[in-house]
Amino acid sequence: MLPQLESRIVSAVSQHILIRYGVEIAVALEQPRQASFGEFALPVAFQLARQLKKAPRAIADELVAELPSIDGVKTLEVAGGGYINLRLDRAALALAALSPAPVAAAAGDGKVIVEHTNINPNKAAHIGHLRNAILGDTFVRMLRAGGQRVEVQNYIDNTGVQVADVVVGFHYLDKATPAQVHALIAADKFDYTCWDLYAKISQYYKDNPDSLQWRRDTLHAIESGEGELAELGRLVADAIVECHMNTMWRLGIQYDVLPRESEILHLKFWASAFEQLKERKAIYLETEGKNSGCWVMPGSAFDENREDEDSKVIVRSNGTVTYVGKDIAYQMWKFGLLGKDFYYQPFRTYSDGHPVFVSTASPDNAAPVSFGGGRKVYNVIDSRQSYLQDVVVAGLKALNYHEQAANSIHFSYEMVAMSPRACVEMGIELSAEDQARPYVEVSGRKGLGVKADDLIDKLIDSALAEVASRNEDKSGDEQFAVASALAIGALRYFMLKFTRNTVIAFDFQEALSFTGETGPYVQYGAVRAGKILQKAGDLPDFAAVLTPAVCARLLEEEGLWQYVLAVSRTDQALTSALTAGEPAHMARYAFQLAQQFANFYHDYPVIQETDADKRAFLLWLTAQFRAQLERTLGILGITVPAFM
RNA sequence: GGGCGCGUAGCUCAGUUGGAUAGAGCAUCAGCCUUCUAAGCUGAGGGUCGCAGGUUCGAUCCCUGCCGCGCCUACCA
Numbered sequence: 001m002l003p004q005l006e007s008r009i010v011s012a013v014s015q016h017i018l019i020r021y022g023v024e025i026a027v028a029l030e031q032p033r034q035a036s037f038g039e040f041a042l043p044v045a046f047q048l049a050r051q052l053k054k055a056p057r058a059i060a061d062e063l064v065a066e067l068p069s070i071d072g073v074k075t076l077e078v079a080g081g082g083y084i085n086l087r088l089d090r091a092a093l094a095l096a097a098l099s100p101a102p103v104a105a106a107a108g109d110g111k112v113i114v115e116h117t118n119i120n121p122n123k124a125a126h127i128g129h130l131r132n133a134i135l136g137d138t139f140v141r142m143l144r145a146g147g148q149r150v151e152v153q154n155y156i157d158n159t160g161v162q163v164a165d166v167v168v169g170f171h172y173l174d175k176a177t178p179a180q181v182h183a184l185i186a187a188d189k190f191d192y193t194c195w196d197l198y199a200k201i202s203q204y205y206k207d208n209p210d211s212l213q214w215r216r217d218t219l220h221a222i223e224s225g226e227g228e229l230a231e232l233g234r235l236v237a238d239a240i241v242e243c244h245m246n247t248m249w250r251l252g253i254q255y256d257v258l259p260r261e262s263e264i265l266h267l268k269f270w271a272s273a274f275e276q277l278k279e280r281k282a283i284y285l286e287t288e289g290k291n292s293g294c295w296v297m298p299g300s301a302f303d304e305n306r307e308d309e310d311s312k313v314i315v316r317s318n319g320t321v322t323y324v325g326k327d328i329a330y331q332m333w334k335f336g337l338l339g340k341d342f343y344y345q346p347f348r349t350y351s352d353g354h355p356v357f358v359s360t361a362s363p364d365n366a367a368p369v370s371f372g373g374g375r376k377v378y379n380v381i382d383s384r385q386s387y388l389q390d391v392v393v394a395g396l397k398a399l400n401y402h403e404q405a406a407n408s409i410h411f412s413y414e415m416v417a418m419s420p421r422a423c424v425e426m427g428i429e430l431s432a433e434d435q436a437r438p439y440v441e442v443s444g445r446k447g448l449g450v451k452a453d454d455l456i457d458k459l460i461d462s463a464l465a466e467v468a469s470r471n472e473d474k475s476g477d478e479q480f481a482v483a484s485a486l487a488i489g490a491l492r493y494f495m496l497k498f499t500r501n502t503v504i505a506f507d508f509q510e511a512l513s514f515t516g517e518t519g520p521y522v523q524y525g526a527v528r529a530g531k532i533l534q535k536a537g538d539l540p541d542f543a544a545v546l547t548p549a550v551c552a553r554l555l556e557e558e559g560l561w562q563y564v565l566a567v568s569r570t571d572q573a574l575t576s577a578l579t580a581g582e583p584a585h586m587a588r589y590a591f592q593l594a595q596q597f598a599n600f601y602h603d604y605p606v607i608q609e610t611d612a613d614k615r616a617f618l619l620w621l622t623a624q625f626r627a628q629l630e631r632t633l634g635i636l637g638i639t640v641p642a643f644m
Numbered sequence: 645g646g647g648c649g650c651g652u653a654g655c656u657c658a659g660u661u662g663g664a665u666a667g668a669g670c671a672u673c674a675g676c677c678u679u680c681u682a683a684g685c686u687g688a689g690g691g692u693c694g695c696a697g698g699u700u701c702g703a704u705c706c707c708u709g710c711c712g713c714g715c716c717u718a719c720c721a
Binding site: 030033049293320501513533605622 | 660670701720
């Protein structure tokens with residue numbers, strides 16, 4: 001209800017200023033620093049002061065005297081050097097909240113595609129991947145809460161170097177046959193097996209540079225799709241994708257479609273893109289210098305500060321296409337600009353019934369579904385790849401797809417690194433140089449990092465100990481369910497509380513914490529609100545009991561009014577978090593709302609309240625807190641446990 | 645060298661298109677459980693918003709320079 005009121009205020013004020021002063025300005029509406037100043041503040045007099053050459057205070061006085069009354073606003077007053085503070089009609093706002101909110105109209109203008117996770121299918125997921133997936137999944141939930149139609153893609157690079165390296169490890173180092181790898185897959189934690197093998201082969205390459213020929217041979221075999229190496233490649237990639245999907249589903253993260261690189265190759269997506277790029281002269285065949293024989297994109301196309309000679313290779317001199325080239329083709333497909341589509345097969349159905357599809361190269365038995373063709377595309381990729389993302393967008397621009405280029409958004413975030421202390425705790429030896437750093441980069445090649453499943457397990461263990469000691473009467477299954485919910489709440493909140501361009505220096509103590517600004521703190525609020533409602537028994541008919549007169553009387557109490565205001569701000573928080581593209585803002589709102597509830601819980605014994613009207617009002621407020629906490633947590637992908 | 649980002653309390657971080665007394669969590673110290681769950685609440689101490697200029701009625705925020713740190717700058721993905 002607050003957003004409607006806000007836009008009413010803004011339009012009324014800007015209209016008045018236009019008529020009165022003949023000036024058109026963007027009216028800003030702020031939240032005053034102190035609650036006692038009112039609910040909203042207009043700094044508009046400061047904005048006008050320069051144009052009108054008049055003291056801000058005088059303008060504010062005029063405005064307050066002359067502004068027409070606005071529905072829902074009770075008083076206007078001048079404060080400070082020229083602020084106009086607004087006080088709302090309290091009962092009106094509360095009553096508006098009492099009646100069911102109008103359903104937000106769905107934005108019917110096309111599909112938004114969010115691509116996230118994108119883990120190389122060659123080893124277990126680690127904390128860096130968790131940040132990507134949690135950020136992406138939360139942003140998807142935010143978009144959907146805002147009424148957008150969203151398609152979630154998880155790109156699988158199943159033919160790349162990283163998969164090849166693990167295949168090399170199995171084939172050349174371990175001399176493993178496909179049958180033996182099959183057995184390893186059937187055994188437990190294949191992704192952990194590959195984690196170690198990947199570190200082993202990376203070290204082996206270092207010690208024996210000649211062995212890099214194995215990688216080249218394997219890559220070639222995987223690309224051709226023939227022979228034992230290719231079979232091993234398929235086995236490894238498919239099995240690891242299963243592992244990743246399981247890990248992510250533990251955190252409530254789902255996908256709609258898994259487009260795979262192997263199909264981009266087999267269905268010749270690149271050939272179509274290549275034709276378009278050549279035709280539009282977006283790339284050219286270099287004839288001299290170090291890139292002679294390559295198809296390159298001139299540097300000036302993706303970075304105006306670059307020289308043209310500082311170009312990016314798209315097709316190598318041996319005729320193979322680089323990753324960026326394939327990415328341009330893939331990005332074109334996302335917008336429906338390629339004139340081609342994958343075929344699809346069901347990959348799995350989540351326990352809640354949601355299906356996810358995987359791309360295939362063959363029309364045989366293809367599922368009657370289609371993906372891609374989005375209006376707007378968000379690529380959740382860490383900031384280290386911004387250079388490559390720029391090249392992809394430049395490709396679209398060079399092809400004259402300016403609208404799509406503008407709608408290609410690199411949803412970037414900084415990496416998750418390890419604090420030196422976390423490294424020590426894991427028994428990882430650090431150089432003196434690394435010890436002095438604020439953080440150490442996670443490295444799959446070195447096997448340095450915290451595996452996602454290990455962290456989740458650790459969190460569940462630690463939550464379970466706490467849950468069990470507090471709830472000895474509950475069954476083991478019930479305790480485990482709650483501990484899982486808390487572990488996920490802690491993990492997701494931890495990954496979301498930092499803004500995107502902050503490097504997270506992972507620290508066990510912080511990540512394992514359940515107190516202070518954490519997911520469980522917010523969950524605790526929701527659980528306690530639920531407990532009050534449960535203990536209260538049958539709830540009164542709020543709409544009947546809470547008349548305008550009753551609301552007006554009770555809301556004279558400043559404290560109660562602030563709580564009503566607090567629970568009314570969810571939409572506002574969602575809108576601003578979406579505008580800023582910062583899931584961290586949504587997380588922060590969740591925490592603030594929970595803090596408000598903790599204060600309310602402390603200040604107002606709801607059940608014991610003897611004034612019947614007030615008791616009903618407090619119960620209603622409690623229900624509002626519970627609903628808004630649950631909804632906000634839902635947007636963060638965090639559930640409310642049955643008890644704590 | 646160039647590009648991007650960061651520098652705010654002892655630590656980890658927020659800070660809403662420039663606005664009122666710069667906030668939170670952790671840590672420290674002092675209090676609050678016979679009351680809807682203390683995973684909580686209250687209070688205290690703790691700040692030259694990296695440094696120096698500039699723009700402005702007003703700068704943590706915008707501009708310039710400097711210092712420090714990180715990432716990127718592959719015919720790897």
